[in-house]
Amino acid sequence: xxxxxxxxxxxxxxxxxxxxxxxxxxxxxxxxxxxxxxxxxxxxxxxxxxxxxxxxxxxxxxxxxxxxxxxxxxxxxxxxxxxxxxxxxxxxxxxxxxxxxxxxxxxxxxxxxxxxxxxxxxxxxxxxxxxxxxxxxxxxxxxxxxxxxxxxxxxxxxxxxxxxxxxxxxxxxxxxxxxxxxxxxxxxxxxxxxxxxxxxxxxxxxxxxxxxxxxxxxxxxxxxxxxxxxxxxxxxxxxxxxxxxxxxxxxxxxxxxxxxxxxxxxxxxxxxxxxxxxxxxxxxxxxxxxxxxxxxxxxxxxxxxxxxxxxxxxxxx
Amino acid sequence: xxxxxxxxxxxxxxxxxxxxxxxxxxxxxxxxxxxxxxxxxxxxxxxxxxxxxxxxxxxxxxxxxxxxxxxxxxxxxxxxxxxxxxxxxxxxxxxxxxxxxxxxxxxxxxxxxxxxxxxxxxxxxxxxxxxxxxxxxxxxxxxxxxxxxxxxxxxxxxxxxxxxxxxxxxxxxxx
Numbered sequence: 001x002x003x004x005x006x007x008x009x010x011x012x013x014x015x016x017x018x019x020x021x022x023x024x025x026x027x028x029x030x031x032x033x034x035x036x037x038x039x040x041x042x043x044x045x046x047x048x049x050x051x052x053x054x055x056x057x058x059x060x061x062x063x064x065x066x067x068x069x070x071x072x073x074x075x076x077x078x079x080x081x082x083x084x085x086x087x088x089x090x091x092x093x094x095x096x097x098x099x100x101x102x103x104x105x106x107x108x109x110x111x112x113x114x115x116x117x118x119x120x121x122x123x124x125x126x127x128x129x130x131x132x133x134x135x136x137x138x139x140x141x142x143x144x145x146x147x148x149x150x151x152x153x154x155x156x157x158x159x160x161x162x163x164x165x166x167x168x169x170x171x172x173x174x175x176x177x178x179x180x181x182x183x184x185x186x187x188x189x190x191x192x193x194x195x196x197x198x199x200x201x202x203x204x205x206x207x208x209x210x211x212x213x214x215x216x217x218x219x220x221x222x223x224x225x226x227x228x229x230x231x232x233x234x235x236x237x238x239x240x241x242x243x244x245x246x247x248x249x250x251x252x253x254x255x256x257x258x259x260x261x262x263x264x265x266x267x268x269x270x271x272x273x274x275x276x277x278x279x280x281x282x283x284x285x286x287x288x289x290x291x292x293x294x295x296x297x298x299x300x301x302x303x304x305x306x307x308x309x310x311x312x313x314x315x316x317x
Numbered sequence: 318x319x320x321x322x323x324x325x326x327x328x329x330x331x332x333x334x335x336x337x338x339x340x341x342x343x344x345x346x347x348x349x350x351x352x353x354x355x356x357x358x359x360x361x362x363x364x365x366x367x368x369x370x371x372x373x374x375x376x377x378x379x380x381x382x383x384x385x386x387x388x389x390x391x392x393x394x395x396x397x398x399x400x401x402x403x404x405x406x407x408x409x410x411x412x413x414x415x416x417x418x419x420x421x422x423x424x425x426x427x428x429x430x431x432x433x434x435x436x437x438x439x440x441x442x443x444x445x446x447x448x449x450x451x452x453x454x455x456x457x458x459x460x461x462x463x464x465x466x467x468x469x470x471x472x473x474x475x476x477x478x479x480x481x482x483x484x485x486x487x488x489x490x491x492x
Contacts, residue, residue, distance in 0.1 A: 006471075007463075009470070014451070042470065045470075045477060048477050053427065066331055
């Protein structure tokens, strides 16, 4: 065999030669000291070029959640809305209507504003940082052995289509309010909100549901593309002593009972999904902590959701 | 709401996002030289992938990214021409630490060295550095698979030579 050219040496070192070609190179290298020396030179060149490119790499950042169709981060959007809101509030105060509405409202708003930045900070702190270097090393290692880019890690467990429809329907039905801080959530619930430990918190929302004095939704990222919602419901005093069962009692037409609300949109989902198995109509698993009811929703199988529910812990300050 | 968009993302594309997003940002960064812009463009490329649902999402994303970066470069060049009419001297940042300046000057030197490469050599090198295989690079650039090794060896050699030569020329000396 004639000497190995540069291109073949690079392909060889990159692990991109076909097996029989690689064997041919091996055979030649074994009996050609000159090519062995060149091999080491080219190896050093590849390393050096890689180092130089690493100098011109973008800063390592956490993998942002997949926001298809929404290129701007939600925070910017929120600030766009908030500034006019702040102005509006100022005008209202100047006109003296604020006093008419009562101090409590205004004070609540202020606490919320102060705590609003908390989720972002929390996110930044808790988000898993995967240095690109590690990713690259794993890729290089994978190339050395299999000559293929790193194999994809196991995917998120696929969920049945009905679960997803269920999830979407509940998203629509729940009246999700504005983002709040963890401190505000604490005040609303009268204690620490519960969340799955270890999963970064993307946002905390306040929601409204009849039959509950407060509802706080903690949005958490399980991975870059899976968001779960830990729903914290504080029962209102009037239903504190009632045993909440899943079979709805004959409700008066002018009222909505707590048990019905505990499984929001159940009837509607059952109606709209003729193909949904009967089991879908069953109550979602629920856990109680003191006077809180905890449920988790997300694009996961009900088994996974049930396991997550077992993990929830109070969010300590 | 991010949720509605999220729930419409096919599972396999979400997986491609997880494994390819950083590589795409890395690729784009060496073209637009602005980390935030690179991330925005990468997000946009994925948003387009959600709409187009390409068969080979990974390869498709890099082609779209390359096109977006090219448009971006044209736009930036137009703006630069416009700006040079307005500002006589480029502004210097005085608050940066020595270390940050050093990192910045390293980056500028690598950038200048990359500029010395032919467009084709540079493209192949950047695609390889972003994690694409010879096969994928060949598909994207239209080069024969057998030519990728030769192209890479030339690109790497020129990059290192240009960097070592320092070439305190256009990009470095001015800053």
